[in-house]
Amino acid sequence: MSAWLISLEGTEAGHHMALALAIMAAFLHALFGALQKGRYDPWLSRGAIDFSYAMMAMPLALFVVPWPEPHMWAIFAGVWLIHILYKILQGLAYTRGSYTVVYPVVRGTGPLFTVLGATILFDERFTGWQWLGVAVLLAGIFGLAVYNLRTLTDSRATLGSALALAVATGMFVALYTTYDAYGIRATADPFTFLAWFFFIDGLAMPPYAYLRWRAMTPRPAPGPLLAKGLLGGVIAFGSFGAVMLATRLDKVGEAAVLRETSTVFAALIGWLVLKETVGPRRIALMALIALGAAIVELGG
Template structure:
């Protein structure tokens, strides 16, 4: 598969493949959010997911794919740190705020920050129309979050802890811009892009799961509810399969296309997230939200077409 992916580099088909991979990543990322946020404790959920995807990928990393170079290990260490901070911030945001509020805030922070960092790190240039579409995209995403926030203020239960959730969501989006650029560097520096992807997942076993274990002990010590091991294993495995899809597809796409274009298209995940938020968490979807979701999708497509 690695040789098949790299055969697209520098060809017109590369952008098409990246387009398909990012749409797959967007849809699966929304599903991942549902699996992550559900259940009893988001920190424990994330720990179980990381352990499962590390164990799934470990044999391929050890026995199938080339080993990382010294330079790639350095990038992997920075990626490990950035993703750990991101995962903890994401868990905090999901544990304190409604899914349809914190998800768009986190997603809206990322596109412009990612594109700016990509300009500095990789000299990736977007056209004026692409920048305008990118600002329209982030504006529509934040507008969606504002509409959700306005409706939640009347609900005391939903609005509890809202400020902390919003701060965590903004920080989550900022960290996503950091790790996107680090991961792009990692996938682009070796002959086989899957080497970086595989070891990224393997190293995930040593980050959030440690905090998840501490969280488990805290809840047990204080008599708080805990998931059954069977339920946690099922959630961990399902989350791992979806995580491998969403993050793996995204990382491979960063080798084939510009980061600004990729991250914009991935924000179509908000449309999927809005639908799933209604289906799984009983969150409302009114006319204003539908219009803004359509604007998000249109802006994301405009970034692609204006390139």
């Protein structure tokens, strides 16, 4: 499997595989976000999800994939720190602001900074058409945030700090996307990076989530929370794993932009599954996001 994937790097087949992986990551990321949006405290949800994927990745990291090269341990330390800071910022943003406002700001800020970072770090170049596609996609994503803001009925007192935290979180999305792309390209076997990433990344949040759970009155029942964490862990493997593989096979910036079609999938999930009202304006904004992604892909 690893040899086959590596053979696709820099090829037309690799480009198409990266496209499919990025779209799959977008859909799964929307599911992942919906899980964190649920009735549980976001810190508890994150802790349960991280614990699940750490325990699933541990035997793969220790006994299945090739052992990391010596230079990878410093890279993993950087990955761990960046992702911890991202999760803290994300948790604070979701705690202070409405999910429907905060999420589009995070997802809109992330790809813009990722494209700029990939230009500097990997010497990637977007064509004029691709930059137009980025602009159209961002117009749709930020348009969703503004639309949701206009209909917001709560959390207005903390909205300013929530939006600032959302922008900071988006910057860390860009940082971890480019740094993870650097990490997965720095090891011979991409699955070595993935297995150790999930193992290491999942160890920090569960202790904090447990202490937070212990201090709650009343405490949420652990069974349903852990079941939700298990489902979230499986989805995280597919979502984050897919986009990381896409960044090894093809351009980091394109994968990051295509992943942000997750906002379209999130709205569709809300409409079809959660029976939320979409309306013509949100449909038009979602169409802008999809159009922007298509322009980025076709303009390359």
